[in-house]
Amino acid sequence: MVWKILSALSAACLAGAACFAWLNQQDLEKERNRLSFANTNLALAQTRKVEGDEALKVKQELLASSQKERDTSREEVLKLTAEAQEKEAAMAVIKGNLDQVTAQVTSVEKQIADAGDIEKLVAQIEKLKKEQQDAEGAVANQNQRVASAKEQYDYVVSQINTLRDTEAQGRRGIVSPDFTARVSQYFPEWDFAILSKGNSQGVFANADLEVKRGRQVIAKLKVRNVEQHGAIADLIPGTLVEGNAIRAGDMVVAAAKQSSEEAKPTGGAPVPTEGATPAMDTTVPGSPAPATSDPFGAPAAPAAPAMSDPFGAPAAPAAPANSDPFGAPAAPAAPANSDPFGAAPPPAAGASMTSDPFAN
Template identity: 50%
Template sequence: MLWKILSALSVVCLGTACYFAWSNQKLLVEERKRETYTQANLAEIKAHIAKAEEAKKTLEGQLAAAKQELDSAKTGVTDTSSKVQNTDKELNTVKSSLEQIQKRLAESEEKIREAGNIKALVAQIESIKKETAQAESALANQNQRLAAAQERVNKLNDEAKAAEEREARGRRGVVDSDFTAKVAHSYTDWGFVVLNKGNAGGVFANADLEVKRGKNVIAKLKVRDVEPNSCVADLVKGSLSEGDNIRSGDLVVAAAEQSANTAAPKAAAGAAPAAGAAPSAPAAPGAAPATMGADPFGAPAAAPAPAMGSDPFGAPAAAPAAPAPAAPAMGSDPFGAPAAPPAGGAATPAPSTADPFGAAPPAAK
C-alpha cells in the first residue's frame, strides 16, 4: 500500500517539474527576443551619434565660412568709406573754385558800373557765366557720385547687419516664427524624436519647438543635435500628457516663446542705439546733400557749402540745410561688438545619464 502512495507522489512531482520546465523554456525564448531587440536599438543609436558628430563638424565649417564672409563685408565697407571721403575732398575743391568764380563775377559787375567799355565787360561776364555753369555741372556730377557711393555704403551696412543677425540667431538657437517640420521618427519612450529638417531647413541647436496635432499643442521639444537634413529633439519633461504619444508625421512648429529671446532684450539694453537715430537720406539732384561730409562710422561732417541756387550777382544765398544725423551703428558698433551671449548665460545642458534601454518593451502575447 505504501509503495502505491509513493508512486503517486512521484508522478505528481514529475508532472510539476515538467510544467515548470516548459514554462521556463518559454520565458527564456522571450528574454532572448528582448536582448536581440535591445542590441539592435543600441547599434542604431551609435550610428546616429556618429552622424551627429559629422554634422557638428559640417556646422563648424559653415560658421567659419560665415565669419570669413562677414570679414569681407567689413573690408568692403571700409574701402567704400575711404572713397566717400575722397569724393568729399574733391567736392570741397569744386565748391572752393565756384566761390572764387562767383567772387570774380561780383568784381566784374562792380567794374561795369565804374567803367565805360560795356561790351568788353559784358563779354567777360558771359565768359565767367560759362565757367560758372561748368563748375555747377561738375558739382552736380560729384553729388551724383557721392549719392552712389553712399548707397553702396548703406547696402554693405545692410548686408553686414543681416550676416550678424543670422550668425547671432544661429548661436542663440532661435528659429523663424513661421518654421514648420514633420516628425520623421518618434522615440517617445526614450524621450526624443527625429525631425525631417536640419540646418538646411532653418533648424538650430537649442531651438524651442512645439508638436501640434490639429490646433492643439501636445508636446514641447528642445533641439539637441542638428544635421543638414534632419535633427534630434528632446521631449521637454511634463509637456506631453500621460498616456499620449508623439506619432510620425505630427506637425512641428516654432514655439510661441523662445527661451533664447527672453534674455536677449536685457542683454542688449545697454548697447541699443538711440530710438530717434535714423540713416541719412541721399541728397536731392542738383543740390548739396545735407550730410555731405558725414562719415557712416561717426566722423564729424564737413561744413556745408553755399547752395548752388544762390544769386551770382550778390543776392544772399539760401541758408544751407542742417546736417542729418549720421547712420546709427548696427548693434552700437557695426564691426567688432561682441555678440550677445546665449539666453540666460547657461551652457548647453549635459546629456541625460539615464539608460534609454533599461526598460525592455512589453512581451508579445
Template identity: 25%
Template sequence: MANVFGILTAIVLALAAYIANKNKTAYDAKITATKEKQTALADTEVKLKVAKTTLTEELPAQRTEVEADVEKLTAQEAAQTKANTALEEVTKTKSAKLAENKAKLDDFREKSKNTGDIDQLAAKLKTTLAEVEELQQSITVAEAKLSDLNAQNTASGAEVGAAKTKFENFTGGQSLATLQTRIRSIYPNWGFVTLAAGNNAGVVANSTLNVIRDGEVIAKLLVTAVESGTASASIVPDSLSSDVTLAVGDRVVPGQKAAVSTPASAPVVTPPASN
C-alpha cells in the first residue's frame, strides 16, 4: 500500500513539474511578445513625432513662402499689364500724329503744284520729311519697347503659372509631375527610405510616390519629411511584395495620392549589400 501511495505521489509531482514548466514557457513567450509590442510602439511614437514636426513647423513655413511668391509675381504681372496699356496709348497717339502730318504733307503737295519758288518748296519739303522720319523713328522705338514689355509680360505670366502650380500641388499633397529622383538610402528597421531630391525638385510632404524598376511599380512611398535637397518617406504597407527588395538607386516618380492606414508594424526591407 505504501508503494502505491509512493507511486501516486511521484506521478503527482511529475505532473506538477510538467505543468510548471509549461506555464513558465508560456510566461516567457508572453514577456517576449510584450517587449516586441513595446518596441513597435516606440517606433510608431518616433514616426508620429516626425510627422507632427512636419505638420506644425515645416509645412506652414513652406506654404507662407509659396503664397508670398505668388503674390509678388501677381503684382509684377499687374504692373507689367499697366505699363503695356500706357505704351499702347502712346503708340496710338504717335500713329495719329503721323497720319495727321502725312495729310498735311499731301495737302501741301497739292497746294504747291503751281508754285514757282522751287527753293522754298524744297526747304519746306525737307523740313516735313525730317519731321516724318523723326516720328517714324519714335514709333519704331515705341514698338520695340512694346515688344520687350510683351515678352516680359509673357515671362511673368509663365512664372506666375509655375508658382500657382507649385502652390496647388503643395496644398493638395501632390509632388510635381516632373519629379524624377532615386532612393538614396534605406532603413529597414524603421520602414522608411531617404530620397536624393527635396522640395527644390518638387517633392511635397504627405504625397504618394511610386518606386519604379524595369518599367513597373514595385512599391509605394508616403513622404513624411522634406528638405531643400532631400526627403524621407515611409514604405506604404502591402505595396511591397514579399519577394521584392528595395535597393539604393531605384527610380522614384510621383504617384496617385491615396489614403494610407498606419501599419501595426513597419515592413522589413533588407538594404542592398555594399560594394
C-alpha cells in the first residue's frame, strides 16, 4: 500500500518536474529569443550610432562653415556700412562743394554782368601780369645787387681785419712762425744783414729772427729797417756761434721766442711791454708828444738810434715814435683813436655822425 502511495507521489513529482521542465524550456526559449532580439537591436543601435556620428560630423562641418560664412557676411556688412557712411559723408561734402560752386558761379555771373566788357578786363589782366613780371625781374636784379654788395662788404671787412692783424703784428714786431727768408748780403764790419724779404712778405721792424745753417742756429738777428721787398737786420751781440760766420744764402727763420719786451741790442733802450704807455719822444726838439694812432692799442716803437750807412749816406736823424718803416716822413700828431686807414676826420659839431669809416 505504501509503495503505491510512493509510486503515485513519484509519478506526481515526475509529472510536476516534467511540467516545470517544459515551462523552463519555454522560458529559456523566450529568453534566447529576447537575447537574439536584443543583439539585433544592439547591432542596429551601433549602426545607427555610426551613422549618427557621421551625420553629426557633417552637421558640425556645416555649422562651422555656416559660422564662417556668417562672420564673413558680418565683416562685409560692417565694411559696406562704413563705405556707405563714407559715401554719405563724401556726398555731403560734394553737395556742399556743389553749393559753393553754384554760389561762385552765380557770383561770377553777376560780376560778369556788372563788368560788361570781358576783353577789356582780359587786356588789363595781361597788362598787370606783365607789370608783375617786370617788378619781379627788378626785385631779382636788386637782390643780386644786394648780394654782390654784401659779398664786397664781407671781402672789405675781411681785408680790414687782415690789415688790422698785420698792423698789430707790425706794431709788436712779430712775424709768422712759418716765416723764412735768405740772407742776401752780410756786412761783418757793421754786424747787419740784408734780407731777401720785406714788408710785403711779412717782415716787421723789431722782429726777432734766427740764422740757421742746416739744423743749427748760428746767430740771432733783430730787424731794424724794412722796405717793401727787403729788410735790414742787426746781429744781436753774443749770439753768433764761435767759428761760424753769416754768409749770403743762409736761411733766416722766425725766432722761437717772439718778444717785444727784450732790450734792443744796438740802442740799449728797453722796448716797452705790450699794453704799457710809452714815454714821450724827445728826440725832435719842439715837437709835441704824438698820441698813438693805432686803434688796437699797440704801443709806439721807441726812437731808433742813428746808424751809419755802409754805402756812404749821412746818418739819418732819430726817428720819432710811430715812424714809417718805409722811410716816409713822420706824420703830425694824430688825435687819439684816429683811423689808421685814412678815414675822414669826424665832422664838426652839429653835423651828422656816422660810425662807418667807409661812409661818404
